[in-house]
Amino acid sequence: MSMTRAELQDAAAKAFDGDLTPDAAHSWNLIADMGWLMMAVPEDQGGLGLGRAAVGVIHQALGRTLVAGPAIAQMLVIEALSAAGGQDELLGRAMAGEVMTASLADGLSAVPDADRASHVLQVEAGIISLLPVGDLAFTARTTWDGTRRLFDVDAGDAAGIVLATGDAATALASRLSALRSVALAADCLGGADAALAMTIDYLETRRQFDRPLALFQALKHRVADMKTALVAAEALFWARASDTAADAVTMGAMKAHAAGVYRLIAEEAIQLHGGIGLTMEHPCHLFLKRATLNAVLGGDGDHWEEARGRQAMTA
Amino acid sequence: MSEALDSLRQEVRDWLAIHAPKDWRGQSTSEAAFLELQRSWFASLAKAGYAVPHWPENWPGGGRSLAQQKVIYEEFARADTPRLLLSFMSTYHAASTLFEWGSEEQQQRYIPRILEGEIWCQGFSEPGAGSDLAALRTRAERKGDVYVVNGQKLWSTMGQFADQCLLLVRTSSEGVKQAGLTYLLLDLKAPGVTARPIHQIHGDEEFAEIFLDNVEIPVADRLGEEGQGWAVAQSTLSSERGLTLLELSARMRGALWRIGDLIRANGRGEDAGVLRDFGRLASKVDATCAVADQFLANRIAGEERVGDASIVKLAYSRTLREFTSLGLRIGGLEAQYHAPITFGGGMETGNWMADFMNSYAWTIAGGSDEVQRNIIAERLLGMPREPKNWVVKEGAA
Ligand SMILES: Cc1cc2nc3c(=O)[nH]c(=O)nc-3n(C[C@H](O)[C@H](O)[C@H](O)COP(=O)(O)OP(=O)(O)OC[C@H]3O[C@@H](n4cnc5c(N)ncnc54)[C@H](O)[C@@H]3O)c2cc1C
Numbered sequence: 001m002s003m004t005r006a007e008l009q010d011a012a013a014k015a016f017d018g019d020l021t022p023d024a025a026h027s028w029n030l031i032a033d034m035g036w037l038m039m040a041v042p043e044d045q046g047g048l049g050l051g052r053a054a055v056g057v058i059h060q061a062l063g064r065t066l067v068a069g070p071a072i073a074q075m076l077v078i079e080a081l082s083a084a085g086g087q088d089e090l091l092g093r094a095m096a097g098e099v100m101t102a103s104l105a106d107g108l109s110a111v112p113d114a115d116r117a118s119h120v121l122q123v124e125a126g127i128i129s130l131l132p133v134g135d136l137a138f139t140a141r142t143t144w145d146g147t148r149r150l151f152d153v154d155a156g157d158a159a160g161i162v163l164a165t166g167d168a169a170t171a172l173a174s175r176l177s178a179l180r181s182v183a184l185a186a187d188c189l190g191g192a193d194a195a196l197a198m199t200i201d202y203l204e205t206r207r208q209f210d211r212p213l214a215l216f217q218a219l220k221h222r223v224a225d226m227k228t229a230l231v232a233a234e235a236l237f238w239a240r241a242s243d244t245a246a247d248a249v250t251m252g253a254m255k256a257h258a259a260g261v262y263r264l265i266a267e268e269a270i271q272l273h274g275g276i277g278l279t280m281e282h283p284c285h286l287f288l289k290r291a292t293l294n295a296v297l298g299g300d301g302d303h304w305e306e307a308r309g310r311q312a313m314t315a
Numbered sequence: 316m317s318e319a320l321d322s323l324r325q326e327v328r329d330w331l332a333i334h335a336p337k338d339w340r341g342q343s344t345s346e347a348a349f350l351e352l353q354r355s356w357f358a359s360l361a362k363a364g365y366a367v368p369h370w371p372e373n374w375p376g377g378g379r380s381l382a383q384q385k386v387i388y389e390e391f392a393r394a395d396t397p398r399l400l401l402s403f404m405s406t407y408h409a410a411s412t413l414f415e416w417g418s419e420e421q422q423q424r425y426i427p428r429i430l431e432g433e434i435w436c437q438g439f440s441e442p443g444a445g446s447d448l449a450a451l452r453t454r455a456e457r458k459g460d461v462y463v464v465n466g467q468k469l470w471s472t473m474g475q476f477a478d479q480c481l482l483l484v485r486t487s488s489e490g491v492k493q494a495g496l497t498y499l500l501l502d503l504k505a506p507g508v509t510a511r512p513i514h515q516i517h518g519d520e521e522f523a524e525i526f527l528d529n530v531e532i533p534v535a536d537r538l539g540e541e542g543q544g545w546a547v548a549q550s551t552l553s554s555e556r557g558l559t560l561l562e563l564s565a566r567m568r569g570a571l572w573r574i575g576d577l578i579r580a581n582g583r584g585e586d587a588g589v590l591r592d593f594g595r596l597a598s599k600v601d602a603t604c605a606v607a608d609q610f611l612a613n614r615i616a617g618e619e620r621v622g623d624a625s626i627v628k629l630a631y632s633r634t635l636r637e638f639t640s641l642g643l644r645i646g647g648l649e650a651q652y653h654a655p656i657t658f659g660g661g662m663e664t665g666n667w668m669a670d671f672m673n674s675y676a677w678t679i680a681g682g683s684d685e686v687q688r689n690i691i692a693e694r695l696l697g698m699p700r701e702p703k704n705w706v707v708k709e710g711a712a
Binding site: 200203204211212214215217220221223224225227228229231232233235236238239253254256257260301302304305306307308309310311312313314315 | 571572574575578579584587589590591592593594595597598599601602603605606608609626629630633685687688689691692693695696698699701702
């Protein structure tokens with residue numbers, strides 16, 4: 001990597017400087033301007049060739065400040081265009097920020113920002129194609145998580161630009177699944193880190209019984225458990241992100257692990273904040289909502305844990 | 316992975332194919348067999364130069380890089396060799412404390428004997444001093460060129476088999492409790508020493524109680540200065556972290572097949588609920604390995620922070636508990652029938668009830684989970700320390 005992980009982390013932290021839920025349109029321009037959409041694309045295709053670890057850094061930053069927008073879906077489209085080859089024109093447009101989106105679940109459900117996109121990626125058994133939106137119908141599906149705008153897309157019999165078929169499509173589908181898991185896991189770990197830091201801050205400031213809440217050992221121990229779970233999940237994340245041989249199941253299980261940690265921390269954050277944590281004015285709920293949504297996007301824990309269990313049975 | 320490491324891996328593999336004890340699990344069901352196996356296995360490792368890869372390079376068998384040590388441990392775990400329990404305290408605790416605090420003369424006297432198989436134990440804990448180690452009361456009074464020691468030590472792992480003991484004693488009651496401690500090297504054959512074994516709840520890995528009645532220890536066998544015992548003890552306590560946990564988590568990953576086999580044997584191979592629990596455990600084990608790995612890399616790079624080791628230990632101890640309780644659960648009634656334990660078999664022997672009980676050793680010893688949580692919250696995350704003042708309720712003892 002020409003840019004170290006630490007440098008990239010620094011740049012990402014500066015761009016999204018800690019204010020939660022920054023303006024969506026502004027964030028999107030920033031993401032495109034910083035070249036983040038071209039991070040993982042090989043240099044000979046006009047990208048930066050920084051690989052999955054860089055994708056991890058970016059999505060951690062986006063998760064930490066709960067940035068809105070279709071960045072994960074866009075990366076999937078970019079990966080597909082890059083893998084297909086010969087799509088330099090579309091690839092260039094996507095890397096420059098023209099919204100092209102993809103499902104974060106199965107079929108054409110849970111497609112972020114489909115109404116603003118020029119194209120939607122369709123992954124089917126044996127064929128992967130890019131559909132121009134003109135031919136599609138979509139229904140907005142409002143989620144509890146207000147930082148995401150999801151749509152169900154109806155492709156009818158629209159035919160798009162075919163990117164891969166047969167074995168190539170199968171291989172690409174599994175790459176896309178792994179990438180989606182990496183991005184979602186990174187989003188989880190960024191959010192978990194922010195929610196934990198916010199909770200520790202609160203415990204140190206809030207006073208009850210003439211002392212800061214942070215003095216109560218029962219609460220300190222819960223914080224220590226959250227920290228331990230987070231550090232271990234982060235270590236697993238970086239080990240997997242730099243493992244080019246990791247398959248879709250290994251990555252999916254890693255994502256399920258990260259999502260579990262995010263959920264734990266988001267739940268504990270509310271409990272340890274008390275009443276204020278249960279209000280709309282306080283950001284606790286934003287983390288909980290994104291955590292529970294992340295947990296089901298890209299395959300839920302039940303799915304990946306069972307798959308990982310089967311894998312371990314034959315190891 | 317570099318070529319040099321690959322060739323080391325091959326070399327270790329070839330050596331293990333010839334020298335690794337075979338079928339030792341079935342045989343190691345008595346204490347005598349355990350001791351015999353531990354001694355002969357250590358001797359062949361020492362001869363081949365694999366017993367102490369973590370030692371400095373000026374000692375035989377030492378001077379391996381971290382990456383090389385990892386390779387060696389991974390191969391040992393893969394070959395399911397017996398863990399070196401009997402000599403664990405000698406090669407880790409005793410050796411690293413001697414390297415850091417021992418005089419040239421002390422090192423020359425004790426280190427070679429460790430390679431010859433001398434066994435050390437650790438005499439820190441006492442009936443009144445567990446988590447609060449600095450409250451220990453075993454007294455040492457200086458008389459000329461000896462210390463006269465009186466008191467009682469508890470939970471000394473392998474104490475009943477040991478030749479030597481790392482002994483933490485009180486030489487002064489002035490000032491803060493840490494300041495009055497001194498670190499001595501005790502010959503367990505000295506007059507006045509009695510070691511009595513205590514059985515752990517599952518029977519394996521016994522520890523001992525050591526009584527000290529007017530025991531004379533030469534001043535020449537003191538590590539550091541009088542009153543410096545607390546500082547010396549820190550290097551003993553930190554010696555086992557890191558590599559041990561790297562090895563143990565690698566061994567836990569290497570033992571996942573035992574649960575897989577158990578699931579199959581009990582006809583649960585298509586039970587999605589069981590597979591999920593197994594998959595979730597596998598990810599946790601992976602995360603534990605990754606965090607142990609990361610910890611060691613940071614430590615080598617000089618970037619270790621206070622509390623990092625506690626995270627690794629807590630992650631390991633909780634995951635081990637989950638590992639053994641999943642085995643216990645799937646093992647069902649069969650796991651409740653008593654089976655002879657495998658002495659020195661490690662943490663995952665497949666004797667599920669015994670393994671489950673043994674997992675408590677990791678949540679209590681070496682600083683309990685609760686103590687690790689205190690360290691993480693207070694030292695790593697900077698949350699406020701426990702207040703020092705407290706009141707006992709009227710009528711309570
Ligand atoms: C298998 C095994 C091997 C051992 N080997 C050795 C050895 O070789 N040499 C040696 O010297 N010692 C050894 N020990 C002793 C070990 O270090 C102590 O058992 C341990 O430090 C706990 O002390 P304790 O047993 O007195 O429990 P206590 O300190 O009395 O603790 C009882 C309970 O209170 C909790 N607790 C205590 N203080 C706090 C606190 N501040 N905040 C919150 N909770 C707290 C503990 O976590 C625990 O749950 C061994 C122990 C075991 C189990």
